Amino acid sequence: MQPLRLGDQGAAVSEIRAKLTGLGLLDGLEAIDATVQVGSDRWTSRESVFNQALDLAVRTFQQQRGLLVDGVVGNSTYLALHGASFRLGARTLLYQLAAPMYGDDVAALQLRLQDLGFYHGLVDGYFGPITHAALISYQSEYGLAADGICGPGTLRSLQYLGARVTGGSPNALTEHENVRRSGPRLAGKRIVIDPALGGLETGLIIDGPDGPISQAEIIWDLAQRLEGRMAATGMETMLTRGRRNNPSITERAETANAFGADLMISLHCATGSSVRANGVASFHFGTLHGSYSPIGSILTGFIQREIVARTALRDCRSHARTWEVLRLTRMPAVQIDAGYLTNDADSAIMINPQTRDIIAEAILVGIKRLYLLDNDDQPTGTYTFSELLAEELSRAD
Numbered sequence: 437m438q439p440l441r442l443g444d445q446g447a448a449v450s451e452i453r454a455k456l457t458g459l460g461l462l463d464g465l466e467a468i469d470a471t472v473q474v475g476s477d478r479w480t481s482r483e484s485v486f487n488q489a490l491d492l493a494v495r496t497f498q499q500q501r502g503l504l505v506d507g508v509v510g511n512s513t514y515l516a517l518h519g520a521s522f523r524l525g526a527r528t529l530l531y532q533l534a535a536p537m538y539g540d541d542v543a544a545l546q547l548r549l550q551d552l553g554f555y556h557g558l559v560d561g562y563f564g565p566i567t568h569a570a571l572i573s574y575q576s577e578y579g580l581a582a583d584g585i586c587g588p589g590t591l592r593s594l595q596y597l598g599a600r601v602t603g604g605s606p607n608a609l610t611e612h613e614n615v616r617r618s619g620p621r622l623a624g625k626r627i628v629i630d631p632a633l634g635g636l637e638t639g640l641i642i643d644g645p646d647g648p649i650s651q652a653e654i655i656w657d658l659a660q661r662l663e664g665r666m667a668a669t670g671m672e673t674m675l676t677r678g679r680r681n682n683p684s685i686t687e688r689a690e691t692a693n694a695f696g697a698d699l700m701i702s703l704h705c706a707t708g709s710s711v712r713a714n715g716v717a718s719f720h721f722g723t724l725h726g727s728y729s730p731i732g733s734i735l736t737g738f739i740q741r742e743i744v745a746r747t748a749l750r751d752c753r754s755h756a757r758t759w760e761v762l763r764l765t766r767m768p769a770v771q772i773d774a775g776y777l778t779n780d781a782d783s784a785i786m787i788n789p790q791t792r793d794i795i796a797e798a799i800l801v802g803i804k805r806l807y808l809l810d811n812d813d814q815p816t817g818t819y820t821f822s823e824l825l826a827e828e829l830s831r832a833d
Contacts, residue, residue, distance in 0.1 A: 440509040444486040452509055453483050453490055455517045462493040502722065502757045506709075516758075519561055529586035531568035538562055543723070545586055548594050549574055556610070559727030560763050611731040611768055618698065620807050621831050622824075623670030627803070628692040630702040630761065631659035631675065635682030640707050640777045644787040651777055654786055655703050658774070661796035662701070665821060669800070669828045689764035699735070700769035701799060702761050705786055706776045714779040715750030716743050719771040721763055722756020731768040731806070739772060739802030745817025746794050748785060749775055772799065797821045 440449055456462040491507045498505045501516045509517070519539035529537060529545060542561045549555035554577075555570040568584045575582040578597075580590055618625065632655050633639045639651025656679055666673045674695045676688040683691070692700045706713070718740045720732030736754035744751040752773075762769050774795055775782035785791050801819045805812050 437511060437514055440486055442486055442488070442491045442507060445484050447484065449486045449490070450484045452486075452494070452514075452517065455521050456490070456493045456497060459497070459517075459520055461496050462489065502755070525588075525591050529563055531563055531565065531584055536563060542567065543727075545571070545594075552594075552597065558721060558723075558729070558763065560721070560723060560758065562763065608728075608730045611729065614698070615731055615807060616809065618807065620804075620809070620811060621670075622666070622800075622804060622807065622828055623831075624672065625699070625803075625807070626672045626674075626695060626697045627666055628695055628697040628700040628767075629659050629663055629666075629673055629675050630688055630692070630700060631655045631677065632702065632704040633682060634677045635680060637682050639705070642777055642783050642787065649787060651705050651707070654705055654777070654792070657789070658792045658796060659703055661792055662703070662799055665796055665800050668825060685760045686764060688761065692769070693764075693766050697765075697767050699731075699803065700761075700765050700767055701803075702769065702771040704771060704773045706773040707778045708776050709778075711778055711780070713776045714782045715752035716740065716747070716775055717752035717773045718754040719757045719759065719762065719773070720754065721758065721769065723758055728756055729762070729768050732762070732770050735768065735802060735806050736770045738805045739770065739799050741816045742798035742802045742805075743772075743774065743795055746798050747791060749782065800824065 437448070440452060453462060494509055494513065495505050495507045497503075497517065497520075498507075498513060501520070503513055503516060515538060519542075522539035522541040524541040524544040526541060529542060531537075538561055540561060542563045543559050545563075546555050546557070546559045546561070546567055549567070549570045550559065552574065554574045555567065557566040557570075571586060571590070572582045572584045574580075574594075575584070575590060578593055580593060586594075631652075633650075633652035634656070637652065639655075641648050641650045643649075659675060663673050663675065674691070674697070676691045677683050688702075706717070718736035720729050720736045722728035722733070733754070733756070740751065740754045743749060757771075759771065761771060775786045777783045777786060797820070800821065801824060804819070804824055805814075
């Protein structure tokens, strides 16, 4: 869809206004003053104008849903708005491969199936194959038509039973147990490295010490440096793309899932509309419904602190998001936004190959800290790659 922002007008704006009003984020009375002047000789319905009140409501919604807070209704914000407007029972839910169903009603279904012990995935509001299988299992167990469709009969059954079992997400428990059982050594760990952009999508091009360098080239170089360090420790790595291609986010997630990875590290550099935006931020999966990746959360914290301690990048902290790169992977996934290339200070840091070496080391140390669990006694920013490698080799003897 065409992005909508402050100052736009039309039927699509009216739809956005109606959805936000239904969610209680916009006062319906705000649209009663029927018309406003949009030109010297033209008037239009107030509800079809993207005004300041609507801009604030959009930003509030984006903040609540873990989206980029820019006041622009693009594809991600529109899909989130569309999904938020559904309540469980308002529509029939089923698995559709060609047109997957998203929404708060799907999340509510997942929560009920989770409480009853049938659903063990992330509560992400996506009706995919895992939700489909859980629903069929529930229907079979309770004598319903096992068709994987959540219609009136299945819904009545779920409402009647209510929550029998509570006390923690099975997905969270599984993540913790997988890390504990795998042990502290990095050797043998399977890691997917996901360098953003690629192919014809070069991103921003800036002046480097050896001439122009693109955002994609900076990220690719960082990925190569991280991959080399991981290989030295005996880790098994895979990149989601080659240097010259740019698969979709869905294809990247499928690559990671097929590899059977333990972790996925997605590498990005940020850009902003303001040259003042700067710093490093990290992201893990998390939703408004309370479902999140605990290992992703722990790992982003480790990596974030290591990068900040070793570089001059400002700490923009770690955050929960529902982005596809974090949601579609079956293993804990994190995204690292290492600096704003639209900021002079950050771009000077990121075009320096030595800094990219330091960031690659920081990411690897963050991963090592994750697997050390309670046996980690090194102060942040002091654990070097040479020390890490020596410890890995000593454990192998």
